[in-house]
Amino acid sequence: MTESANDIHRLLEIMARLRDPDGGCPWDLEQTFASIVPYTVEEAYEVADAIDRGDMGALRDELGDLLLQVVFHARMAEEAGAFAFADVVDAICAKMVRRHPHVFAGASVEDAEAQTREWEAHKRREREARGEADRSALAGVARGLPEWQRAVKLQNRAARVGFDWPGPAPVLAKLEEELAEARVEFESLAVAPEDAGARDRLEEEIGDLLFVAANLARHARVDVGGALRRANLKFERRFRAMEALAAAQDRQLQDMPLAAQEALWQRVKREEQDPGGG
Numbered sequence: 001m002t003e004s005a006n007d008i009h010r011l012l013e014i015m016a017r018l019r020d021p022d023g024g025c026p027w028d029l030e031q032t033f034a035s036i037v038p039y040t041v042e043e044a045y046e047v048a049d050a051i052d053r054g055d056m057g058a059l060r061d062e063l064g065d066l067l068l069q070v071v072f073h074a075r076m077a078e079e080a081g082a083f084a085f086a087d088v089v090d091a092i093c094a095k096m097v098r099r100h101p102h103v104f105a106g107a108s109v110e111d112a113e114a115q116t117r118e119w120e121a122h123k124r125r126e127r128e129a130r131g132e133a134d135r136s137a138l139a140g141v142a143r144g145l146p147e148w149q150r151a152v153k154l155q156n157r158a159a160r161v162g163f164d165w166p167g168p169a170p171v172l173a174k175l176e177e178e179l180a181e182a183r184v185e186f187e188s189l190a191v192a193p194e195d196a197g198a199r200d201r202l203e204e205e206i207g208d209l210l211f212v213a214a215n216l217a218r219h220a221r222v223d224v225g226g227a228l229r230r231a232n233l234k235f236e237r238r239f240r241a242m243e244a245l246a247a248a249q250d251r252q253l254q255d256m257p258l259a260a261q262e263a264l265w266q267r268v269k270r271e272e273q274d275p276g277g278g
Helices: 003-018 026-030 033-053 056-079 085-098 112-129 147-160 168-191 196-219 224-248 258-273
Strands: none
Touching (some): 196 224
C-alpha cells in the first residue's frame, strides 16, 4: 500500500471511530446525510474562496475539509449497507475512463469545446442506459445546485438545441424589459403593500430579472459565481474602508445619516481609483 493510500486509510479509520456508537463523538453520531449537506456545500465554497485568494495553504486545508465530507457521507452509506468509500472511488474511476475515450481508448476529439459536447452526450447515453424516462435536453440538471448555477446550466442546455439569443444585444434589451416590469410591480406593491398577489408578482419579476442577468453573463463568457464573488469582495472592501474612515473621526456608521455615509463611500471609491491622490 502506498503512503497516500495509507493516509486515506487513516482518514477512513478516524471517521469510523467518530461514528462508533461505543465511544464515538456525539455530534458525529447524530448527523445524517441531510444534516451535513450544508457543511458539504460550505466546504466547496471555501475551496473556491481559497483559490480566489491564491492561498495555497488554505486550499490544502479546505480540500481536506471537503474530502472529509466525502468520507463522512460514504461512512454513513456503509453503515446503512448501501456502499462504501471504495465503491465511490471505483465508480468515479470507471466514469472518468468511460467519459474520456480520447485519452484511454484511442478515440479523438478536436478541442475542449468538442469534449464538452461529447461529455454531455456520454451523460445522456448513461441516463438512457439506466432507463431514465426524462429525455428532455434539460434532464440531469440537479435541483440542488445554487440557483444562479442552475440557471446557467439550464440556459446552456437550451442553447445546445438552438434555443438561445444570437448575442448580447437582445439579452440587454430583455434585461431592460424585465427591469421595467419589476418597476411596475414595485409601484403596485407601494399602492397595496398588503396585497400578497402583488408581492408574488414582484418576486417573479425579480426572478426573471436575475435569470436574464445570468444569461447576459453567459453570453459574455463571464462566470456568474466568480463575478458575484468579485462584487461581494469589492463591496466588503469598500464598506470596511468606510468603517475605518468613520472610526478615524471617532464616529460609527450607524450614527451617521445616509448622506454622510454616501460621502464616505464616494471617498473610498475615489481613493481606490487614485490611490496616490490627496
